Structure formats: C-alpha cells, structure tokens
Amino acid sequence: xxxxxxGSGPAIEYRGVFKAFDEPVLSGVTLxxxxxxxxxxxxxxxxxxxxxxxxxxxxxxxxxGDVMVGGESVYFGGRDVLERIRRKVGFVFQYAALFDSLTxxxxxxxxxxxxxxxxxxxxxxxxxxxxxxxxxxxxxKQVLGKLPSELSGGMKKRVGIARAISGRPEILLWDEPTTxxxxxxxxxxxxxxxxxxxxxHVTSLLVxxxxxxxxxxCDRVAMLEGGSLRFCGSPDDFRASDDAVVKxxxxxxxxxxxxxxxxxx
Amino acid sequence: xxxxxxxxxxxxxxxxxxxxxxxxxxxxxxxxxxxxxxxIWNMLAAxxxxxxxxxxxxxxxxxxxxQSVPIVVVAAALIGVVTSQQGxxxxxxxxxxxxMGSVVVESVVLEMGPVLTAIVMIGRVGARITxxxxxxxxxxxxxxxxxxGRDPVEILAAPRVLAMxxxxxxxxxxxxxxxxxxxxxxxxxTLGLGxxxxxxxxxxxxxxxxxxxSLLKALVFGAAIPIIAIHMGLRTSGGAEGVGRATTHAVVxxxxxxxxxxxxxxxxxxN
Ligand SMILES: Nc1ncnc2c1ncn2[C@@H]1O[C@H](COP(=O)(O)OP(=O)(O)OP(=O)(O)O)[C@@H](O)[C@H]1O
Ligand SMILES: [Mg+2]
Numbered sequence: 134x135x136x137x138x139x140g141s142g143p144a145i146e147y148r149g150v151f152k153a154f155d156e157p158v159l160s161g162v163t164l165x166x167x168x169x170x171x172x173x174x175x176x177x178x179x180x181x182x183x184x185x186x187x188x189x190x191x192x193x194x195x196x197x198g199d200v201m202v203g204g205e206s207v208y209f210g211g212r213d214v215l216e217r218i219r220r221k222v223g224f225v226f227q228y229a230a231l232f233d234s235l236t237x238x239x240x241x242x243x244x245x246x247x248x249x250x251x252x253x254x255x256x257x258x259x260x261x262x263x264x265x266x267x268x269x270x271x272x273x274k275q276v277l278g279k280l281p282s283e284l285s286g287g288m289k290k291r292v293g294i295a296r297a298i299s300g301r302p303e304i305l306l307w308d309e310p311t312t313x314x315x316x317x318x319x320x321x322x323x324x325x326x327x328x329x330x331x332x333x334h335v336t337s338l339l340v341x342x343x344x345x346x347x348x349x350x351c352d353r354v355a356m357l358e359g360g361s362l363r364f365c366g367s368p369d370d371f372r373a374s375d376d377a378v379v380k381x382x383x384x385x386x387x388x389x390x391x392x393x394x395x396x397x398x
Numbered sequence: 399x400x401x402x403x404x405x406x407x408x409x410x411x412x413x414x415x416x417x418x419x420x421x422x423x424x425x426x427x428x429x430x431x432x433x434x435x436x437x438i439w440n441m442l443a444a445x446x447x448x449x450x451x452x453x454x455x456x457x458x459x460x461x462x463x464x465q466s467v468p469i470v471v472v473a474a475a476l477i478g479v480v481t482s483q484q485g486x487x488x489x490x491x492x493x494x495x496x497x498m499g500s501v502v503v504e505s506v507v508l509e510m511g512p513v514l515t516a517i518v519m520i521g522r523v524g525a526r527i528t529x530x531x532x533x534x535x536x537x538x539x540x541x542x543x544x545x546x547g548r549d550p551v552e553i554l555a556a557p558r559v560l561a562m563x564x565x566x567x568x569x570x571x572x573x574x575x576x577x578x579x580x581x582x583x584x585x586x587x588t589l590g591l592g593x594x595x596x597x598x599x600x601x602x603x604x605x606x607x608x609x610x611x612s613l614l615k616a617l618v619f620g621a622a623i624p625i626i627a628i629h630m631g632l633r634t635s636g637g638a639e640g641v642g643r644a645t646t647h648a649v650v651x652x653x654x655x656x657x658x659x660x661x662x663x664x665x666x667x668x669n
Binding site: 187191220224300 | 542
C-alpha cells in the first residue's frame, strides 16, 4: 500500500456540498480530511452521513459543490480522474452491498483494480484474497466458496470490508463498519483500521455510532447534524464541548434529556 | 367556493391542468430520452475502447440467445399454422390457391417472424434484465461495482446489448424458416396445397429485399429491447416493490416501442 498519493493538500476535501432528495439533506458541508488521518464522523440517524460518504466517489452527485480527493476534482476532473480516484479509494458499505451472484472469493477479487489483477497472476490474487479475509477475522477456508446468501449479517459486513481493502487503497471510507458486530469482531475491525492507518498511512474516514470507539481511535472527529457540521475538532474538544447536541452523543443522561428538548429525530 | 364561481373558472382551470400535465409529460420524456441517449453513448464508448469482457458476452449469448431457441421455435411454428389456416379461410372460390404461398411467406417474413420473436424476447429477456439490474440497483450492488472502479455499462449493459443484437437476427431467421415450414405443411393438410404450388406462389411475389427488411427489424428490435430494459433497471428505486414496478413499466415501454418501430418500418423501408 503506498504512502499518500501524489499532488498536495488534504486527502479528501468537501467543498460546500449540497444535496437534496425530496428534502434537503446536505446543505453546504465543507470539511477536509488530512493525509494519513483517522477521522470520525458522528451524527443522528438520517442526517446524510452515508450520502456524504457517497459523494466522495460520485455514487451520489451533489446538487452544488465539489469534492477533491488527493487534490483532484471528483466532479470536474473528467472520466479518467474519477476512475483513478475510485481505484485509490476503498468504500465499506453500511449494508455490505455484496454481489449476490458471486462467491466470497469473487466478491473480494473484484476489489483489486483490473490492471493489477492482470499483472499479479492467479496465485498472488488468491493470496491477496486470503490475506484480506484473515485481516477481517474470517476463516478463508470456511467462507471462500460461499455465496453471500449463505453468510450471517456480521460475516457479510466483514466480507464487504475485505473487498474494500483488497485493492490496497490509500483512502478508506467506512460506513458504520462495526454496527451489528459482536465485541470481539468489533475489536478486530477497530484494530484493522488502526493498523492500516499506523503501518500504511491509509487515510480513514469513519462514520460510526460508536462514539467512544471513534473518540479513542481517531485524530479528529466531526458531528453532522441538520445538513451541516455542528462540530469539527479533536476528540478532547468534543468531550469538553458545551453544545447540547454533542453532549447528548457523549452522555446517556444528556441523551435522555435531549429527547424532550432538542429537535433530533 | 360557490358553485357558480367554480363553473366560471372551470375552463381556465382545465387549461391550467392541461399545461401542467403537458409540462410534466415533456419533462418525463426529455428525462428518459436523455438518459437513454447517454446510455447508448457510454455503451458505444465502451465497445470502441474494447472494454467489454468477452466472457460476459459469451455468457449472455448463452442465456439470451441459445436458451431462447425453444420458445421462439414453438411460437413461430404456431404462427405459421395460424397464418396459413386463416389465409385459407379467406381465400375460397375465385382467388387462386397458390397465392397462399405468398401470403404465408410474406406475412411471416415481413411481420410475424420479427414482431412475435421480439414480443417473446421482451418477456423472456427484457423483463429478466430489468429485474436483475433493478435488484442490483436497490441493494447498492451497482454502487459497489462503481466503488471498485468497474463501470456497470461495460460490465453489465454492453454484454447484454451485444448478445441481444447478435441473437435477434439469428432467432428471427429461425422463426421465419420454422413459420414458413409449418405454414406450408398446414396448407398441405388443410387446403390440399402441394409444396410446389406453395413455393410457386411464394416466388411470384418474393423480393430478396424482404429478407433484408426482416433482419433489419430484428436488428433494431434487438437493440431496443435490452437498451430499454437496462435503462429501466438502472433507474429503479424503492426496494422489492420498486423492482416489480420497474419491471412492469419496462415491459410496457418495450412492447409499445417495438410496436411503434414496427409501424414506422413500412413507410421508411417499404417504398
Ligand atoms: N437515494 C435516495 N433517495 C432518496 N432519499 C435518500 C436517498 N438516499 C438517502 N436519502 C435520504 O437522505 C437522508 C440521509 O440518508 P443517509 O443514509 O445519508 O443517513 P445516515 O446519516 O447515513 O443515517 P444512518 O445513521 O441511519 O445510516 C435520509 O433522510 C434519506 O431518506
Ligand atoms: Mg448511513
């Protein structure tokens, strides 16, 4: 896995991203994630965290604004730039999004860029798939030949993570990677995220509802609420914040109090 | 609002509603036309850059072409019989019986062969493509494909369209042969029209252009069906119900398109 890419500037930069479906979802999100950084994004359910992640590689096209990845524009750079960006970004989907007609092996193999597949040869590819499964704490012997419909929810999720890392991306976007996993597997995934960042300088943008986990692991955190950033700063500042919404996310008592006073849905 | 005032306003309200619906319809048509145009353009680009996986084309040729042979043959056989029987029923007394040869051959080759094969393929292949891609769309598999740097147009759309464009002329040729054969046999048994007389009549009005016309139809239908099916599949939203809805709409859209294209063929190509 290579150290941060060519060019300069932040790994990911959201520039005034607007997106409305039936109602406005993102109303001008500006945020940058530095190279090699681990960044956690919190926020109530339905505020557009998944939508924001998807705008990073043009799976959802914003109505206004742009996203820069490694200094290149996702929306104004043309087809080749977008292709290059998608090759160096790995995406962990909230609901795994495995290809249901492909086996686990094929699902992970497809995460490796086409030109690398040709160069690597069959053995190296099989080796890479195997390693990726071990990294997400799955037994390759057991799952390689299975179809997604034969896996449990938590196993699917981890196969989705294996697919995202098999191409050795420089940047990883994690949409709730540990939601629905047992504590041991949660620890395995958290260790994987940390390792990727520390050993290989992979940039990670992590959407999670596990606030404590996010605050412990990440260099910076942000809170998306009501279509824009409510907070962006260090974990310590987050813990010390006076903001009622932020407090409600840290403290169970504050959350209960917020049920009656704040407009969080 | 009192009854009187509402009746005074009725015409302009009607006009207002009319314009709103015209506006909505034109936006609807423009949106579909734009998306289909883009899809075709991207597909041509993918083919030009030789980025369509050959393995997928072969797989689709098997599913779309070879597996459709039985149903196409059965449909064509029945069409031949029906055309010949109906023709025979209308053709008593004055009209010479050898005309039947021409009636069967021309209606099978010019119309029944291509159109009925297309209708069969809408049900067998078009609906399947929409449901397949629609399910992939609503379960984020299309997103996932893009996220790993693969292009759904190259990997999913182009192989299906190419396979269909290759298959349709072959299937229609087969349908034509089968339909003519069963029509001839049926004429022999029910009208006592011998083979030689049948072909004498057929040759009398035959232009070799007719086969070009038939295969041209096959080609155009073969492109239109999968393109609409893919377009409808890729814009599916709303879970299982959405997939069902998209598939129904796609079948209606494909059927109407085939019939409209079919209606345009005589003025464009039969002069
Ligand atoms: N494809 C879509 N079509 C219409 N509306 C959408 C679409 N995708 C997302 N939305 C809407 O955008 C809003 C944000 O959705 P999103 O999935 O980003 O939420 P989220 O912050 O990830 O929530 P959660 O924590 O529950 O995953 C929701 O109100 C949702 O209804
Ligand atoms: Mg989400």
